Amino acid sequence: MKGFDESKFESFVFEKMSKGKIPGLSVVLVKDGELIYSRGFGFRDVERGLEATPNTIYGIGSVTKSFTALAIMQLVEEGKLNLEDPLEKYLPLKMRPKDEPIRIVNLLTHSSGIPALGYAEAFIRNVIGEEATWIPMASYEDMLAFLSGAEEWAEAKPGLKFFYLNEGYVLLGYIVEKVSGMRYEDYVKRKILSPLNMNRSYFSEEEVGKDPEVAVPYLLTKDGKRVRSAYPFGITADGGLLSNVLDLSRYLTMYLNRGSYGEAQLLSKEGIEEMEKPRIEVPYRLLGNESYGLGWIITPNFLGHKLVGHSGSVLVSTAYAGYLPGPRIGVAVLANSSGYSLSHIGAYALALALGKDPERALPFIKRERIMERLTGRYEAYKGTIRAEVVQRGAMLYLEIKGKYTELIIPLVPEELSEEYARFKVPQLTGWLEAEFKINGEEVTLIYERYKLKRVGPI
Structure with a gap:
């Protein structure tokens, strides 16, 4: 791609992987529906000496939330639900923080008024061997039992304050099941993954076990050691998808094409724009003034363009996916450990794709250097x-x-x-x-x- 300095980008990636002790990482960059850069760095399996490639499978964590939001929006366009519908219309869960009903849009935007309840954090820490409270949550009924009394944890009326709530997206997954008549995973496969030819994107351990190129997840301990670990299978609508950057390039292309991919129209142009609309301010600050949309974080001014993106982490696998609707550029970054923010690597790539010098154009990079x-x-x-x-x-x-x-x-x-x-x-x-x-x-x-x-x- 003209203007994209591959050498500068790869030098930056190697530097951050080395300092953060990240074993393996894969990147893809798309523009105008075409793949313009793809590369694997390091190892998908250190002990066996197997390299990471653009085909390598990683857990994408909370990037899954955009898939869940897309599923909800598809059902909205089919007339099967409304974003203003109260949660209790679909689930036997009467949660009314400050005596106000939680609506579907509140779950999508993390504006239920309920602070994080920590189920996903506790589950992941148990899987990787950390000492954490054990939450026996394997079913829909288990989640309802866990959430009993959660409204007393509320800090604001719905719609007024941002509190990132994984549990809210789990509930959205149950709503997809209730309205569509399909398991959440089956719905996403049939209505999103299949039309996009994302044939190597999975939810289950059984599916992942059959794929020949899955990254080993690694835990970076507090004393800086790298330890082989395990994926936290069992998480679903809030962060359970595993994928590769080539599959994600097709997902991003669909958004850049305003809902279409090939012959398939997954969502209308207006529906995509609804997902990209800033709805509630978030405390995260990549460049300032970020807001949460529907399953995506919206940065209104990324070097003069709107940036739509989301990070993901299950501690032993991390992810970032983002795109610029204006210049029609998208990036996906996946790694088999934590150690450095992949959103920063994604932003670095996007800046280069825009012909900018990230070292001077991105404030957080300048801050890092100082x-x-x-x-x-x-x-x-x-x-x-x-x-x-x-x-x-x-x-x-x-x-x-x-x-x-x-x-x-x-x-x-x-x-x-x-x-x-x-x-x-x-x-x-x-x-x-x-x-x-x-x-x-x-x-x-x-x-x-x-x-x-x-x-x-x-």
Whole structure:
């Protein structure tokens, strides 16, 4: 593709996979209905030395939610339900947070007013061997029992506040079953996967077991070790689909074609636009002003274009799918571990596809680069004090450790630039400041009474 710098993109992917210890990753990029880039990186199975390719199967986690939302919208267009219908019209579950009914649109937009109840998190952690509360949830009846009393957990009336609620999408899956007369998985296969020729996208362990190219899921432990793990089969409408980037390229193409793929029309143009309509503000900030639509997160201004996308994670497998309706470009990224945000890799690819330099155009990449410059080993005058600045997630910490003592200081960013960075340090009596001065390769830290200079990497 003209303007897409493959070398720059692949260098970025290798860098992030290396730092995040991601074993394998696959990417696809589409434009105007054509595949313009596809590539596998690293291993789908480290121990057996098997490479990842565009055909490799991974769990896509919450990207599944867009499939569920699409299924609901298909039933809306068939006249079988309405987005304003109350939940209790279809399910024997009378949940009325703050005495208001939860409607289908509230479940689709995570605006039920009920904060996350944690069923999926607990289930996944049990499957991968973490100590977590065991939730015996294998059936529709189990979910109804689990949700009994959940309305008392509500923090807002439906429609007023965003609370990401996996359980809400499980209920949407049950509504699909109730209205269509088919199992949720069968409906999605027949009405979405088959028309799109997504013939290697699965829900069940049995189907996955028959596929010759499935990525081994890996858990990245808290001490940085990579451990073979297992997929959390049993999750459905909220995050249970497994797929590959080539199948997802056809899924994205359907959205870019305004609901059509080949001879099939999965949803009307108006229906697709309903899914892409911003409905409630979300706290996630890729570029600012993000909102949730129907099964998708909407970024109104991604380098001058609307971005429609969603991330997914089941801890041992991660995903991102996104597209730009205007220039008709889509990207899908899948990996067999966590370790780095795939939405950032997707955004990097989209920026390059638009002919932009992501290192300068994407604020979160610039922020990452500055924080990378600040990490390292620091020393005070003549080495009297030795410290380290380390990064964990999106935070930096100043650590001063000895044989018997240690001091770990969180640094809350206030100002970040290529020459200067200022952080707040919480105290019981208020805040202190930590300042970094950046001059080429020289980095100086001023904190409380001390001046320290960066002397090397960790």
